[in-house]
Amino acid sequence: MVPVSYYFALSAILFAxxxxxxxxxxxxxxxxxSVELMLNAANLLFVxxxxxxxxxxxxxxxxxxxxxxxxxxxxxxALIVAIFRTKQSIDIDEISSLKG
Amino acid sequence: xxxxxLLFFGLAAVAxxxxxxxxxxxxxxxxxxxxxxxxxTVAVFFLLLGAPFIAMAQVTVYAGAIMVLFLFxxxxxxxxxxxxxxxxxxxxxxxxxxxxxxxxETGYLIFWRSDLVSVIQAxxxxxxxxxxxxxxxxxxxxxxxxxxxxxxxxxxxxxxxLTKEERKKAx
Numbered sequence: 001m002v003p004v005s006y007y008f009a010l011s012a013i014l015f016a017x018x019x020x021x022x023x024x025x026x027x028x029x030x031x032x033x034s035v036e037l038m039l040n041a042a043n044l045l046f047v048x049x050x051x052x053x054x055x056x057x058x059x060x061x062x063x064x065x066x067x068x069x070x071x072x073x074x075x076x077x078a079l080i081v082a083i084f085r086t087k088q089s090i091d092i093d094e095i096s097s098l099k100g
Numbered sequence: 101x102x103x104x105x106l107l108f109f110g111l112a113a114v115a116x117x118x119x120x121x122x123x124x125x126x127x128x129x130x131x132x133x134x135x136x137x138x139x140x141t142v143a144v145f146f147l148l149l150g151a152p153f154i155a156m157a158q159v160t161v162y163a164g165a166i167m168v169l170f171l172f173x174x175x176x177x178x179x180x181x182x183x184x185x186x187x188x189x190x191x192x193x194x195x196x197x198x199x200x201x202x203x204x205e206t207g208y209l210i211f212w213r214s215d216l217v218s219v220i221q222a223x224x225x226x227x228x229x230x231x232x233x234x235x236x237x238x239x240x241x242x243x244x245x246x247x248x249x250x251x252x253x254x255x256x257x258x259x260x261x262l263t264k265e266e267r268k269k270a271x
Binding site for chain 2: 012036050
């Protein structure tokens with residue numbers, strides 16, 4: 001059995017990579033995919049903790065996170081499509097109309 | 101080194117490599133495909149951690165439905181690449197620095213203050229079978245489960261409203 005702390009380390013690395021993607025990429029869809037990577041890293045942590053304590057609750061939470069992520073992706077992609085219709089671009093540097 | 105550790109490190113290398121390749125790909129379609137690879141390896145991790153139901157949900161919902169939606173939108177918009185000059189050159193090194201700081205902080209919490217994670221309890225033989233998950237879901241978590249269905253309905257209606265073409269005013 002692999003020590004559960006290895007899974008925590010892997011989850012931390014994946015979460016940091018997702019955060020890096022949100023910060024450096026300019027394509028809005030890739031930024032969005034990086035958010036999914038972070039959600040996935042958190043899911044891995046939930047399941048590892050559930051295994052560590054031999055409890056089911058962590059896995060139930062992951063189930064709900066997956067369901068909410070599906071809703072979030074649908075809404076987010078619809079917003080990106082709507083933004084693309086008005087600005088003809090999904091470069092997040094261009095989307096600065098709210099800047100003061 | 102046992103088989104388990106070899107399997108873990110091999111899969112971890114694939115997962116981290118796929119995540120890095122996703123970040124570095126210029127083409128958004130390649131990014132999406134690398135993310136699917138990452139999700140598949142994480143599903144295998146779920147299997148190793150004794151969560152078969154979550155692993156299958158991960159493959160069907162995440163790697164299947166969600167990523168198909170991503171690929172569909174990328175190809176619909178023709179937004180494989182963002183062209184043009186990158187403004188704000190100081191942001192990128194700062195972002196890399198901040199992400200490294202985040203990784204080091206979480207690593208510190210895990211490896212040097214790991215009193216909370218050192219316990220691993222033996223799981224029962226029927227731990228996390230789909231049957232056990234279903235019983236827990238429909239007994240202890242029935243209300244959140246139903247709220248989730250309402251949330252998905254709201255999301256569906258919202259998407260239809262957001263992507264509907266503006267109707268021209270008649271008259």
